[in-house]
Amino acid sequence: MASATIAAGIAHALMNxxxxxxxxxxxxxxxxxxxPQQLQDPDNRLPLASYVALMRAGQTxxxxxxxxxxxxxxFDLAEISIVGLLCxxxxxxxxxxxxxxxxxxxxxxxxxxxxxxxxxLERKAGxxxxxxxxxxPNDFPELTESSFARLVCMARRTQGEKPLIEAIHVTHSxxxxxxxxxxxxxxxxxxxxxxxxxxxxxxxxxxxxxxxPSRYVFGILSERAQALLDRxxxxxxxxxxxxxxxxxxxxxxxxxxxxxxxxxxxxRQTLFRRLKAxxxxxxxxxxxLRHRMALHYLSGKKASVNQVAYLVGFAEPAAFSRAFKRWTxxxxxxxxxx
Numbered sequence: 549m550a551s552a553t554i555a556a557g558i559a560h561a562l563m564n565x566x567x568x569x570x571x572x573x574x575x576x577x578x579x580x581x582x583x584p585q586q587l588q589d590p591d592n593r594l595p596l597a598s599y600v601a602l603m604r605a606g607q608t609x610x611x612x613x614x615x616x617x618x619x620x621x622x623f624d625l626a627e628i629s630i631v632g633l634l635c636x637x638x639x640x641x642x643x644x645x646x647x648x649x650x651x652x653x654x655x656x657x658x659x660x661x662x663x664x665x666x667x668x669l670e671r672k673a674g675x676x677x678x679x680x681x682x683x684x685p686n687d688f689p690e691l692t693e694s695s696f697a698r699l700v701c702m703a704r705r706t707q708g709e710k711p712l713i714e715a716i717h718v719t720h721s722x723x724x725x726x727x728x729x730x731x732x733x734x735x736x737x738x739x740x741x742x743x744x745x746x747x748x749x750x751x752x753x754x755x756x757x758x759x760x761p762s763r764y765v766f767g768i769l770s771e772r773a774q775a776l777l778d779r780x781x782x783x784x785x786x787x788x789x790x791x792x793x794x795x796x797x798x799x800x801x802x803x804x805x806x807x808x809x810x811x812x813x814x815x816r817q818t819l820f821r822r823l824k825a826x827x828x829x830x831x832x833x834x835x836x837l838r839h840r841m842a843l844h845y846l847s848g849k850k851a852s853v854n855q856v857a858y859l860v861g862f863a864e865p866a867a868f869s870r871a872f873k874r875w876t877x878x879x880x881x882x883x884x885x886x
Contacts, residue, residue: 554599554656557590561628566606579605591854603690614725616690620697629655641753658682676748689720692744714749717741786822798861805830839875846884853880
């Protein structure tokens, strides 16, 4: 567990919940060894072992043994992590799942720079299972509790009366507070299972469109973003049209000339020629758009540097920093301070 980390923003939210339930903040920080200053920047990474200690101390000091379940029930992922916002910006359930899998280690990196997907979708006996494949889950079952409670409660809020989840399987044994499982999950829970998994009621959610608060959800990070998008859409140039298509897609990282050509109803070769006539290339256009949007988000002060990296389509903050230095000659954090 030494290399495993968690976002400081998650630990901060958990600490606030424990304090709201009666725990003493100073006693919590002393028990888990977390410097309160570390929690001020949500981009900071903390050892997962410190988070485990915080969870256990929070359970004791707040008198709430089901604290992990209540943490998942109380906090939507969009409130405590950019990952939730990226999922909200997805068009379908399948895309949201892909974004969650791609970026989840921003929330918790259970193995340290995890490779591959931690969550899998598997069909078994005619049902669709969403499986958490992390190793040694019973060392810290509270992580299963909070993540599954968050998923189920989020699904209930977004789907209403429409059932999305029909059963829960966990590898740990039933705790003394199993009544809270029944209240929060409201579906059958199998303890001592061979897997940690959520059984979906159907696979229709994969293709269903997600209801978004706006067509351009990242407007909540930048009040001027929608105006910028509208201006681009009104452009008469091909470049402006392409940029208007790309801005809402940047965060996915799944951007290529072939995809854009299909969206425009053009062949790759035709798109290449028309961009050349405007004295640009797709690679140059995308690079310059990322540069401009990075400056735009950083100037807004509402998104952290790491969040900006993912908003403009970089899979790693380090890659974003290198690109930003190439664009501007300075680092993103130095640019924000200036």
